[in-house]
Amino acid sequence: MCSRKSQVELSLAIIRRLTVARGELLLPYLFDALGLKRKIVKNLLKFGAVEVNGATLRQFDHLLAPGDEVKVNDLSTAVATVRLKSAKIRIVHEDDALIVLDKPSGLLTVATEREKTDTLYARLNDYLRGRGSARPSRALVVHRLDQGTSGLVLFAKSRQVQCLIEDAWQAVEKTYWVVVEGRPHADLGTITSYLTEGKSLKVFSSDHPTPGARLATTHYRLLQTRGDLSLLEVRLESGRKHQIRVHLAGLGCSVAGDPRYGAASDPCHRLALHAGRLALAHPLTGARLKFDSPLPLALSTLFAGSKGCLNPARGQE
DSSP states (O other): OOOHHHHHHHHHHHOOEEEOOSOEEHHHHHHHHHOOOHHHHHHHHHTTOEEETTEEOOOTTOEEOTTOEEEEOOHHHHHHHHHHHHTTOEEEEEOSSEEEEEEOTTOBSSOOSSOSSSBHHHHHHHHHHHTOTTSOOOOEEOOOOOTTOEEEEEEESSHHHHHHHHHTGGGSEEEEEEEEESOOSSSEEEEEEEEEEOTTSOEEEESSOOTTOEEEEEEEEEEEEETTEEEEEEEESSOOTTHHHHHHHHTTOOBTTOGGGTOOOOTTSSOOEEEEEEEEEOTTTOOEEEEEOOOOHHHHGGGTTOSSOOOOOOSBO
């Protein structure tokens, strides 16, 4: 005899796509079409498991029209998605090989000595496990963003894909938007130096190689200036710890909200650094991928009404 959970899964596996024959309200239509208990059907709507003509609907009294296409997703997937959204984490892209998330400022990418549980990595894997055994997968770390940095983070779904992306990491286009104090002497420039992490976990820059130092190259261009702040677009050839923060501080333009590297102001009440774009060749198919995350409101409002073009990341290819 099937358990109650098995009966629900069986019903949803059989009835997933429906075509409406006559006009009626969504909730009673689902009662009749799915043959499930009222509480289960209401939860399907509550957690966003029901789509009508491709759009997620939660309104019980939505009026269906003849010909409407209704899709019912797995409840476990819908619940897991709601949890991820409640943490303000957006899935930008997912396929069988990789997953790209939009990380909020203030959340660690991976565990540290001080925080071992509440991280982007942990929340993502909780989401993947919560979708149920029908879609088993796990995330593997490819790169990291600082806790205060928001924006795009890429995870692999297998060790093979993780290795392929890491081996080609220098070829991945990594673009950031950053608000800095002051204005660079040149509107366009490149910074190259050797970075070394000290015992205090602070990173230091040098023009000459020293034991343990790693070469880092940062390209920047000025987008806008308003008052004592400037908005820069930054591209990395490498991807070292605190690279942008250290290099821009060396220009005399510390990242706003970054007292560790000399900032005197905090206009956004956060580190004013956002990972806005990733572009790469798919590790398995070779197809060109480009992912964008718009400039957060906390940063963009600093330049509202000023002349010039913010050139924020838009859309996704």
